[in-house]
Amino acid sequence: MRLLLTIMLVALSGCGGTSTGTSDDSPTTATPSPVPEHDGAASIRPPAGFEFATSQTLPIEIEVAASEPSGLYLTVCRATDHLTSDYRRCLMKTRMDDTQLTRSIEVPNDVDRLVVALWRMQPTQRVAEHVWNRERDGLVTFRVRH
């Protein structure tokens, strides 16, 4: 069976994907730089409407080729140190009954990588695994085509 496995991002165009967004305006986790002196938290002036959120929304789109047998299983999990899926720390688990799935998931700001994995039931095997990298991919829609 032909497995067409694509992450639609510029940085991964060599893998068969194309980006549909940019991450230029994403918040950063840049190296700390000296900050001006001030008088504690009570004196901080947040911009109007700022709600102090420490997580952000990441849209995910999964597209499975029509030739793929039905019943793929999808997981979105934190990454291990080896950039594989840590199935004990998943954000979403679902069966793919359709060829497309669109979701939005909340990702804490300190989480830099997620792993999207697709499993086939019979035989039981992982058929695809894609890493979302905050620095590389930003918070634009993370697309996986299989």
Added chain:
Amino acid sequence: MQLYPTNRVQPLDSLARAKKTKQPVRLMQILLISVFAAMASRVGMADPFSSCPSQAFLVQDTTARLYGVNLATGYYELLSDDLGTSERVNGLAFNFHDNYLYGWDYANGTLARITSNYEVVPLPILDLPDANFYVGDIAVHQNSYFFYRPGHSFGLYKVELDRPAGTPLRAERIVDGSTLNIPVFDLAFHPTNSFAYAVSRSGALYEIDTETGGATVRGNVGVTGTFGAAYFDVDGYLYISRNSDGQIFRIDLTASAPSAEFFAYGPASNNNDGARCAMAPIIPVDNSLIDFGDAPDSFGTTLSTNGARHDLGNGQIYLGQTVDGESDAWTHPLADDTADASNDDDGVVMVSNFDVGRPAILIAESSAPAFLNAWIDWNQSGQFDPEEKVFSQLYVDTGENNLLVDVPIWAKEGSTWARFRISSTPEVGPIGGVGDGEVEDYQITVSSQGTTVTSYPAAGEWITTAFEDNWPLIGDFDMNDLVVHLRTEHIALDGTVVGLQIEGEVAAVGGDYHNGFAIRLEGIDAASIAPTALQFWINDIAQTTSPLENSSGDAVFVVMQDAWDYVTRGEGCRFYRTEAGCESDVQMSFKLRIAFLDGVPESSFPAPPFDPFLFATPGHDRSYVFTQPPGRGLEIHLPGKLPTDRFDATYLNLADDHSDPANNVFFRTDTGMPWALQIGARWSYPLEFIDVDDAYPLFEPFVSSGGQTFIDWYIDENAADRSIFPNSE
């Protein structure tokens, strides 16, 4: 006590057995006297065992080999393959009175003592019958060896081992083997009641009065075979080992109809005899080489319920990356895996959900080629039934093994337990001991077909809600007056949320005020909650009082009325987990399970962690701002959240509060700072009296930039030295 003198000359009449040979008796007597005298002279030089050991001893083979056996697991190791004899040793006994092993020495046709360096030393004994014996043990209530063989010419004999100095050991027949004619292969003395017990090939349990030679059949224990080894433990349990397959059975003699329950897989042998110190526990309290499960004890987890357990002596086969041992199980909810930092349940990963009628994917990681047996309590009966065995003798390779489990259509939805056992023994049951490997128990959730499970921030992870409780006065901004970790999981079916689970733990209480804690589901009417399906636990104890506060309007779940009711200050500490040196364990955890009567469209389901908020405990004074205890009417919410309909709006804009209700802005200072924060991790909050801005220098630029820079300001690496309460896992 004085044993047989080491240098005395053996009387001739004790050597009657020599007559069975063709050699001249006189010559044989002289020869044996010399041999015995030489052997006996070694007795005084050899040491006894240092204590009454928990380990059992097993002697096997036609040239005796001695094994040490852990009866709890069946794990055995060769102690010696050279006992100094070329023939069998049988009728093995451990003498509680002198800490020596004893056994019938076939080479010399007499009782022998076995020293701590595993050396057989034959003992000269008068009036011995002319035969070898394979049934024997030493009483606990007296220092005497009893040995038995059926048949008119033999019977039950006794040798008193604590004879006065200069007095020879002598065999005394208690009863002939026709009067006491029982088909047994070993016997063992009870630790307290002075009877000996034995089980016949057909399973008949004999209770033997060794003073009279009488025997009573206590019934049939329900197992058959040659039980070549019998043992007792200090609690009065009788253990018997079956030669053909090595299985060890335990018999509770206090039962009105004692029966044998399978206990462990031990070594098999055609020739088998065992002994142990009957005054020793089956597992010493300082033993840490046995792995137990941690499911509730109804599944068979502790030693008292013959729980699943594996000996770690081999150390080669385990699930995942690690395995640790204990002397007995710590069962849920007090499992050691969750109570301490060492969780060895790391070998089985549930990749998918467990949907009724659908296959589920698992990964089992094995340290070595081995066999996996596993059960899932599909019907939530609290035990693993035979039809609930999901893997039987499944060979797994070293490394990760992808596995599939078919969830039966009859599986009951909800939380249940799974047990995985790996070992070199192909077929094992859900309980009992095994000589190697590991057991891992997991709590899993069975759900409807086709569900989507969404976890926030992720399964097994936490976010943090942190409050300053001095509202409407500005506090010290150490953000630790009440700190609660949260995580949520909601289950959707065909685009509709049907269930929600919220877990939490009170991480800190850093103020004197009495505060309650609640969670509102914004836009979810309380009437949409299925009341009978609502479940609430505190510290894993099911609560009988519903946490649902209201019957209409947004659903509000009150987790606790007063945090101080659930936590205590450490010794020398003013508060709970906010000061250096006050690092106690988390003392309060909770879990809510919520079902929605008609489901809630995912598109309108509120974003986790919903609206967690602090409220003032009714009846307790607050700051000078309030002339009366404000009680439930005082709430503090996260930025962007609105007060509930129980909030007293007259409190708005008192003191330092600059709320703007017209624009839905609440609980803000004049500069716009809030009294509560949500952090996307298990946050190490500031120590007592340390401003969050001092503890985390990047907080200010994060806030001032409207969240555009330093978005991970809250991680430990970005904290100032000695300013935070270490709280990350």
